[in-house]
Amino acid sequence: MSPNDGDRSNGREPLLSVQPPADVLAGHPTTAYFWGHVAASGTVSDESLEVVTSDERSAETLLAIAGGDVARETTTREYAHDTSITRTAEEYTLTLDGDREAEGGLFGRSTTAGLPVDGRGNYRFGAFSSHDRELLRGLLEGCGTVCFKSSQGTVGISFVHDDDELLSTVRNLLAGCPVETPLGDLAETSSSGYWFGVNDDAAPALGRWLYENCEETGLYAPSRRRKLERSLEQAEAIE
DSSP: OOOOOOOSOSSOOOOOOOOOOSOTTSSOHHHHHHHHHHHHHEEEOSSEEEEEESOHHHHHHHHHHHOOEEEEEEEEEEETTEEEEEEEEEEEEEEEEHHHHSTTSBTTBSSGGGTTBOTTSOBOOGGGGGGHHHHHHHHHHHHEEEEEETTTTEEEEEEEESOHHHHHHHHHHHHHSSSOOOBOOOEEOTTSOEEEEBOTTTHHHHHHHHHTTGGGTTOSOHHHHHHHHHHHHHHHHHO
8 A cells, every 4th residue: 555645635625614513522523523633633632732634625624613723834754654655745733722712721621621532642432423424534534544556456445543542443433334344453553553454345335435425514635535536446447
């Protein structure tokens, strides 16, 4: 599987109207998508929250949901599966400061105990159980990889993160989704993180389900959906 270096948008899609939720901690498609991104590529403390995305449109969507500020920078990172490979890309960091956003701390909570994060930094997703598609889409866009495997002629979907407990949570969410999704074992990467892959035979159906009707809400990264569509087209051309 090659590095996911195609996430930067080629031609912007318009930002759809995303209605900010009355409570960013309550169960709602927008909050499920937001916290999926935070868990996958974010950092939460009592005073602030940061979440990183490689898709500008997605960053604007997260900004519309939760407020804050977005900064853009060019970064070079090692590829998790092979640290000898690096990729350079534009990244967008959403930052929310608790003192500025609400009295009493971040989202009105004086400590992270009021957020879907426990004292060890693990995420509690019970409030979003009715919105597993949006939650998983946020997780995929934050710490997932979509690619076309030219050697096998198949689509690959995998998840990579430094926290094996978070990946175990993702595995449980995938087990409960309506699409049958057999998974490979959780394994270590060469960068001391962890990863697992979706069975190649199941990846197309999972990808289509994750992005089905996403235009209706605007809760998706256009570049990631295009990467999925291109990979599906390449695989179908070989069949």
